[in-house]
Amino acid sequence: MFDSLNFPYPSKRVPIYAKKGMIATSNPLASQIGVDILKKGGNAVDAAVAVAASLTVLEPTSNGIGGDAFAIVYKDGKIYGLNASGYAPRNLTVEKLKSKGYEKIPAHSWESVTVPGAPAAWATLSKEFGELPLEALLEPAIDYANEGFPVSPVTAKSWKNAFNLYKKELKEEISKAWFDVFAPEGRAPGVGEIWSSKLHAQTLESIAESSANSFYNGKLAEKIVEFSNKTGGYISKEDLEDYEPIWVEPLSVNYRGYDVWELPPNGQGIIVLMALNILKEFHFQCKEYSESYHKQIEALKLAFADGLKYITDINNMKVKIEDLLSEEYGNKRRKLIGKEALLPEAGDPYSGGTVYFATADEYGNMVSYIQSNYMGFGSGIVIPDTGISLQNRGVSFSLNEEDNNCLKPLKRPYHTIIPGFLTKDGNAIGPFGVMGGYMQPQGHLQFLMNFIDFNLNPQAALDAPRWQWIKEKEIIVEKAFPTYILETLENKGHKIKVSLNSSEFGRGQFIYRNDEGVLIGGTEPRADSNIACF
Structure with missing residues (x-):
């Protein structure tokens, strides 16, 4: 079902299987x-x-x-x-x-x-x-x-x-x-x-x-x-x-046959969906991991630029969600991704401790x-x-009255915590999430690509080393990243720093239900995580 043999850092842990029930927590x-x-x-x-x-x-x-x-x-x-x-x-x-x-x-x-x-x-x-x-x-x-x-x-x-x-x-x-x-x-x-x-x-x-x-x-x-x-x-x-x-009505985009679900603002889940919309027309080859990471990072930066500008209480948003998630806008943002790292800026969809x-x-x-x-x-x-x-x-909240996320009484602020869910052909695949402040949409994106693009099992998809965009061209990565990938990213203009602090990269869980109704769970290696099942 899953094949991680070509992945540059295959997981040594295996997922958990059960039939009647499964709980994955930290x-x-x-x-x-x-x-x-x-x-x-x-x-x-x-x-x-x-x-x-x-x-x-x-x-x-x-x-x-x-x-x-x-x-x-x-x-x-x-x-x-x-x-x-x-x-x-x-x-x-x-x-x-x-x-x-x-x-x-x-x-x-x-x-x-x-x-x-x-x-x-x-x-x-x-x-x-x-x-x-x-x-x-x-x-x-x-x-x-x-x-x-x-x-x-x-x-x-x-x-x-x-x-x-x-x-x-x-x-x-x-x-x-x-x-x-x-x-x-x-x-x-x-x-x-x-x-x-x-x-x-x-x-x-x-x-x-x-x-x-x-x-x-x-x-x-x-x-x-x-x-x-x-x-x-x-x-x-x-x-x-x-x-x-x-x-609220959850939002979704289709990514390689899977419907990825996130909640609408004031949460930042829409950033995940915007990034996937940008990435969906790229085709990643099995051994082109350096290029894959480059495009992931660039798509995420573009989506974050929009998210940080526009996300706030949904009753106070100045752009329409459907415009941010439109195919046309995804295509427009995708064209900005080149061979070099870019400085992200918000676009205009109307022109051409968790x-x-x-x-x-x-x-x-x-x-x-x-x-x-x-x-x-x-x-x-x-x-x-x-x-x-x-x-x-x-x-x-911002105290700048020109900002979308400016403080107002009875207004909900930009929120970092986001749950995710996967379906396919109308059937539930399962719940997923990666906690950790502004790392969360980044963790969601990386987990989804590990699972969908690289065909990793639920545990391996969570075990894979993560990166985090900090600002501008600055990226921190976990120490398990192969040197050749980091060198390639640096040659593309990314400013890479290896972090030994695993808490900077979020903590996730995933439960996957297969066609036979079997539950397959993965849990976070960076926390006191555990899966209980029967």
Whole structure:
């Protein structure tokens, strides 16, 4: 089925095969929770909700109860998109921030906090598609929060890095609750050390019992608003009461017979689709990997230039999505790719710290889900007596009123987290994703080309070394890249730097369902990732 023999760095790992259910996550305990839910009669959506809630406890370095979420759901032969990202508070304006002397939004502050969407995502998915009650889905997360769990290696490393950063930068009283919850011993927990949080457990219980109503219109909401008012925040009672996730129509382009699905803006998934539209007319030969990478990088740069200029809350976009994804515009951008690296500029279509996981059940239902606080733990603000760590997604807003992504009250910012999904001939292939800030569309593109163009199996497609475009002609690559490929790219004008930090290249998962209904999973070698199945 797959052939990686001609690939310059074949994987030594093999994919996982199963029949009845499969969960691929960045944490082994979370993967097992998903399988346990399936065995109790839950479906892939139930498993996704349970895993999402558990990861706020098991991997708080990457997401939390106060973060955002997006999901693509394949249920009963239909595909659905959920945007559970939050908007800017009513009281947060450009004028107010400029009057305080800000030229950009600081990362670790109330100014960067948008309304959290993750709890609403869990309740909405459970109500719409779930088989089990929300209380049953959040029970494993509550148990781990109460009883504690041994911290895994990659999470421990991220925790230590965050602690060192916050200890240096967060000096105000507003940050005291973060240290109380996440560094109760005056340091980050080490590898294998047991960490627990009764506050997380109590908050998750409240969310489960109220179907998240307590978070937006109850006791938890009151605590969030009270702390906001006390410490100079912006979130109001009305901001929380009025929040709802939105169901959206996923976008797709056809690439070599596969339909690649991403969610529409305010997420950056459209960058993946624009890059594929540019690449689809190129024909890559088996041994021309250097040329393939050159074209991948150039297509991605062009797509990113457009994305960074145009992507914002879909209600505020100044261009039409269908124009950005048109064949005509893809052809126009493709003509800009030559033999040398270019400096990317946005075109004009009108002229001439995140967790990702995938779930699948035996009935054909599948979920591609991503959840984040942004920048690790997020803003560094934790609501006292709750364990709720608030995201800092608002840092993506611009304070330049000429920019599409300029801050406005009740506006959703440019969002980096994106779930992906593959279908072919109307049938589900499976969920995929690669987390990691602006690496995400780059990781999606590289994974898709490894799987589709180079015919790698799900595990090999994730194992292959990755590159990341930084800016202009600057590219960082993993050390496994063969020297001859790097030399060829440098000769084409790319400025290459080899990075030894694997965390810079994202963390992905993929579940593939073949024609016989067998589930074939690949998981990320750069994290504490695991596939649980039966």
